[in-house]
Amino acid sequence: MTEHPYANAPDYARWSRAVGRPAPADVDPVVRLSFKISRTDKVAAAGSCFAQHISRHLREGGFSFLVTEPAHPILPAEVAEAFNYGVFTARFGNLYTARQLLQLLRRAYGRFTPAEDVWEQDGRFFDPFRPSIQPGGFATAREYELDRRQHFAAVRRAFEEMDYFVFTLGLTECWVSKLDGAAYPVCPGTVAGEFDPERYGFVNFTAEEVVADMTAFIDELRAINPGVRIILTVSPVPLAATAEDRHVLVSTAYSKAVLRVAADTLTRLKDVFYFPSYEVITGPFSRGAYFAEDLRSITEEGVGHVMRLFFQHATDQSEAAAPAAAPPPKDDFLEKMQGVVKTLCDEEQLDSA
């Protein structure tokens, strides 16, 4: 028999050996990654809802997860969480499309100001590009304006300081402004705002468009931060709904295929990498175990598998025995102030005894 390319193919190239045979938890689609994140590298994360899992695990895994817009220490944890602090590196909200990401960079640096940048509804003010960031909307227009200014400063700090940027591509379907092409994370009118077919149009990005947007983003980011390395993932979460007149399963397949192709194409750029979290979650070896009952949410078991492989392959394991990166010092000002007040009360008691 003549030799052929498959004769000596490694096990990872053979489905039966790499996918069909191993126990689900042992399937590992990562062959090689040419980077290693150290515990002192500043890692930023953004993207679709799946990226929230990555953010959380990086933080809990002792890595230097960059947060440039932390909640103020006077906000209790439950309030900070309700107001979406610390979910991502800054209070981005979900960034589902490459177009949104590019737009965010440009807005943060004053290069693009959308014609429509506030939605007023029942006396409350919503950010069209982060409609869920502030539960119930901002109380006043001025508060919204100041908060957004603060947010953009945090976005700029994030872009300028990050060593690694993990971005999860989520969707290709998007609603945009017919005035200036501004891209919204969700269709106006669903979370906030009012839908008007005269003002908003639907787009379903092609692979070429996603690549063009991401390439532009990477170029503009590297002009600010030349050494940043980018890790792309594709969200395995199916579409909640499609605006195409076809079955949502078909639209989901299209969307994920486009994003997967785009991600692959982008890895041809310097220091852009792909991490196969999509394959880990959606691969048939798990027999659907990584999807929850709704067949949309990802189980913690699935997220755990992804992150275990991420830490194994993408982080510097020589530091495994070393202490985790020191967490940022806890701002315990409130505790100290409570102590001050109590001390003053104690002193007052002594004085009046």
Next chain:
Amino acid sequence: MKLPAVPAHPALEPARRLLRRVFPSRKITVIGHSHSWCVGEAALAQGFVLNHIDLWKSVQPIVEEGGEDRLHPAIAARIEGRVFSLAGGGYHLALSALQAERRFDFLVPGEAGDLAPGAEIIPYDAARQAMAAYIRLFVRMLALFAKAGRGRAYHVQSPPPPGDDARMAADLTTPVRTIHVTEVVPRSVRLKLWRLHSQIMREECARLSVGFIPCPPDAIDDDGFLRAAYYLDPVHVNAAYGALVLEQIRQAA
């Protein structure tokens, strides 16, 4: 019913007993943290001893049983008549006395004004939810005190903050050495936090059908701060303020 004040002196005790028969006093209980001391002191200065439960010196008032709050029996046993609560009144001062490294401020809907210099903005709703979370314990206490007393209970609004930054900074000595901060929060922020605290307490009182006794108007200056005459220290008011509150309590009793 207004009780005449009779100086405290053994020789006058018969007169005091007579007055109590002629003007039977309604039993009341004043309960609270350090802000209640000024009321107790004012009562002493006027010659009578108030039924005052000092929560700094007592057991923790809340006992959790089966997921429900119960008032500690030791406190319940001491409550007589109508309850006037000053519990947790000074909590806002933990946020509004000394300047944190990360300066903060918030905008109050409907009010003019901008952020304090160098302050990061906290959305109003987040600030409000934070304050509500911090005083939740005191609201739980208030609910229990109200049930334990007789007749309608009242909560006394915490005193307005001092407006004199320099005086506050000068008086914040020993306790702050360990945290190396001597700058006080800008008065505008201090006032906003107090008003937020008061607004939430007022709403909670309405929810609990507890009366809300606002600050004595005479104690508030034109800018809404505590008049200097009633200042004791950065977080307390003096017995003169307590006397004003005592009169309000008498009117409500």
